[in-house]
Amino acid sequence: MTERLAAYVRKGTGAGDNKLMKKEKARLGLGVSLAFVVLLVLPYVKPEIDGSLREKWGMAATVDSGRIQNTILNNSNGDKIRYVALSYDDGPNPIYTEQLLEVLEKENVRASFFMMGKQVEAYPKLVKKVADGGHLIGNHTYSHVNVCQLPETRVREEIQKTNELIFDACGQSPEWFRPPFGCNREKLIATLDMYQIFWNVDPLDWSVQNTGTIVNHVLKYVSDGDIILMHDAYPTTVEATKILIPKLRAMGYSFVTVDEMIQP
Numbered sequence: 001m002t003e004r005l006a007a008y009v010r011k012g013t014g015a016g017d018n019k020l021m022k023k024e025k026a027r028l029g030l031g032v033s034l035a036f037v038v039l040l041v042l043p044y045v046k047p048e049i050d051g052s053l054r055e056k057w058g059m060a061a062t063v064d065s066g067r068i069q070n071t072i073l074n075n076s077n078g079d080k081i082r083y084v085a086l087s088y089d090d091g092p093n094p095i096y097t098e099q100l101l102e103v104l105e106k107e108n109v110r111a112s113f114f115m116m117g118k119q120v121e122a123y124p125k126l127v128k129k130v131a132d133g134g135h136l137i138g139n140h141t142y143s144h145v146n147v148c149q150l151p152e153t154r155v156r157e158e159i160q161k162t163n164e165l166i167f168d169a170c171g172q173s174p175e176w177f178r179p180p181f182g183c184n185r186e187k188l189i190a191t192l193d194m195y196q197i198f199w200n201v202d203p204l205d206w207s208v209q210n211t212g213t214i215v216n217h218v219l220k221y222v223s224d225g226d227i228i229l230m231h232d233a234y235p236t237t238v239e240a241t242k243i244l245i246p247k248l249r250a251m252g253y254s255f256v257t258v259d260e261m262i263q264p
């Protein structure tokens with residue numbers, strides 16, 4: 001039986017956010033331990049999600065707190081195993097998704113891909129390839145819209161159309177939704193039977209497009225239970241991934257998909 005520790009996910013980008021998140025994580029530790037004591041003692045009572053915990057857990061609280069998955073296990077030596085999830089948005093891309101899949105396959109790493117419906121429509125075979133590689137496929141709207149600036153009906157269309165295209169391409173209907181620009185529509189997403197998911201570490205790969213800068217940012221800010229945001233649309237991101245995987249492994253990290261990090 002595994003030890004349980006909650007992962008939490010919230011969006012954050014720069015150094016300031018990351019510092020804040022580390023503090024929050026430390027504070028969260030005690031709260032999480034207490035929460036699990038309660039869960040062990042009262043396994044049949046569904047716990048209420050406390051408002052302040054909801055805030056700290058950010059999007060993980062979208063998922064019932066009693067169902068938040070453990071992220072920490074011990075290996076055979078009793079050492080803590082640390083987990084990290086690589087995630088890629090805005091694809092599939094006709095050039096770089098395939099290159100990225102080769103890197104991931106060679107390293108035996110499964111990642112999470114949040115796809116845009118219009119890219120799915122244009123490159124359905126790539127969607128199938130991603131799915132066949134055992135990676136998680138999530139929804140990132142049809143046309144990369146800001147879901148906070150659209151009426152509900154339009155948001156539903158954007159998401160449902162994308163789900164249908166992904167299903168047609170690979171036979172899977174996504175459960176996970178990552179909103180473009182990190183805009184929170186938690187309640188609406190829940191009505192679609194989907195989970196909203198953000199990220200913790202954002203190297204701004206789309207902006208810097210510099211392999212070294214991406215690698216350095218991730219290695220500087222990564223910690224256990226983090227979800228790293230990148231985009232399978234740039235050669236520098238593919239190169240950065242190639243460098244990051246062995247470096248993160250050397251730091252003791254194992255790679256999981258976002259659903260494994262936060263199990264619904």
Ligand SMILES: [Zn+2]
Nearest residue numbers: 089090180181
């Ligand atoms: Zn995006």
